[in-house]
Amino acid sequence: MQKKVGFVGVGLMGGWLAKHLLAAGYPVTAYDTDPSKVDAIVKEGGKKTDSPDQIAPQVDVLILSLPDSSVVNKVVRHNLRLFETGRKGLIVIDCSTADPAMSETLAAELGEKGIEMLDATISGTSEMCAVKDTIFMVGGAKAVYEQCVPLFAAMGRESVYMGDSGKGAAIKLVVNLVLSLNRMALAEGLTLAKKAGLDQLQTLEVLKKSAAFSKAMDQKGYRMVERRFLPPAGYLSTHYKDVRLMLALGARLDCPLPLISLNAQALASEICKGRGDWDSSDIISFYDALANL
Numbered sequence: 342m343q344k345k346v347g348f349v350g351v352g353l354m355g356g357w358l359a360k361h362l363l364a365a366g367y368p369v370t371a372y373d374t375d376p377s378k379v380d381a382i383v384k385e386g387g388k389k390t391d392s393p394d395q396i397a398p399q400v401d402v403l404i405l406s407l408p409d410s411s412v413v414n415k416v417v418r419h420n421l422r423l424f425e426t427g428r429k430g431l432i433v434i435d436c437s438t439a440d441p442a443m444s445e446t447l448a449a450e451l452g453e454k455g456i457e458m459l460d461a462t463i464s465g466t467s468e469m470c471a472v473k474d475t476i477f478m479v480g481g482a483k484a485v486y487e488q489c490v491p492l493f494a495a496m497g498r499e500s501v502y503m504g505d506s507g508k509g510a511a512i513k514l515v516v517n518l519v520l521s522l523n524r525m526a527l528a529e530g531l532t533l534a535k536k537a538g539l540d541q542l543q544t545l546e547v548l549k550k551s552a553a554f555s556k557a558m559d560q561k562g563y564r565m566v567e568r569r570f571l572p573p574a575g576y577l578s579t580h581y582k583d584v585r586l587m588l589a590l591g592a593r594l595d596c597p598l599p600l601i602s603l604n605a606q607a608l609a610s611e612i613c614k615g616r617g618d619w620d621s622s623d624i625i626s627f628y629d630a631l632a633n634l
Contacts, residue, residue, distance in 0.1 A: 355406030429455030
């Protein structure tokens with residue numbers, strides 16, 4: 342029998358995840374602060390609720406796709422009221438890019454109420470999510486993860502169990518750190534190419550065939566060359582939030598992170614120009630200004 346699923350946050354990523362679950366035959370009840378996003382899920386066969394605190398008693402699994410751990414904590418405690426409405430055996434899957442320490446704490450508190458929690462972060466853009474080309478990286482109890490493998494298979498390409506609570510959140514920050522620097526390196530290379538009189542599009546094509554290739558070139562290269570930052574596949578402001586989480590984790594562990602620290606300054610510069618709602622490929626605009634292009 343298919344698990345009944347509640348889904349909170351059906352935006353760029355969550356909307357596709359909920360639709361994939363519906364396509365796989367899972368009953369889905371959706372909630373979002375934007376009614377139009379919920380209506381889009383209802384059109385695909387999902388259900389909606391008048392109040393978020395009515396969801397938990399009706400479902401077996403509750404999936405969260407929210408901006409960050411602070412929002413997750415607020416929604417869990419005050420909107421869903423899980424400590425009052427949740428029940429023993431309920432599974433909460435947090436797909437947000439989270440603070441590992443906050444994930445550990447919330448999982449422990451919910452565990453005292455008999456509610457299991459997985460921090461199941463996602464590697465992939467909303468465009469990749471649309472075609473199920475994403476990977477779930479999961480922290481929490483292994484037995485609970487194994488119960489949810491069919492759900493992850495319905496929503497993405499692959500899932501990987503990373504260890505206890507907080508490990509899914511931690512690996513997402515590691516993955517995003519490398520991805521962030523790949524984007525910045527690509528922007529820097531394309532800037533040097535233009536200053537050297539090379540065509541940026543041709544340069545990108547050569548880079549994609551070379552030993553320097555990274556997925557960032559497929560995901561963001563053409564957007565950079567074309568300066569096509571709207572509509573975004575991933576918000577620059579969201580990316581900046583993730584980078585600050587990386588730096589906070591590094592500080593907590595006394596781990597030096599000089600390159601991502603520089604990346605944070607570049608992103609802050611673009612945020613100050615009012616570009617938070619642009620695509621994260623806008624990092625090349627930072628170089629445009631530096632190089633007077």
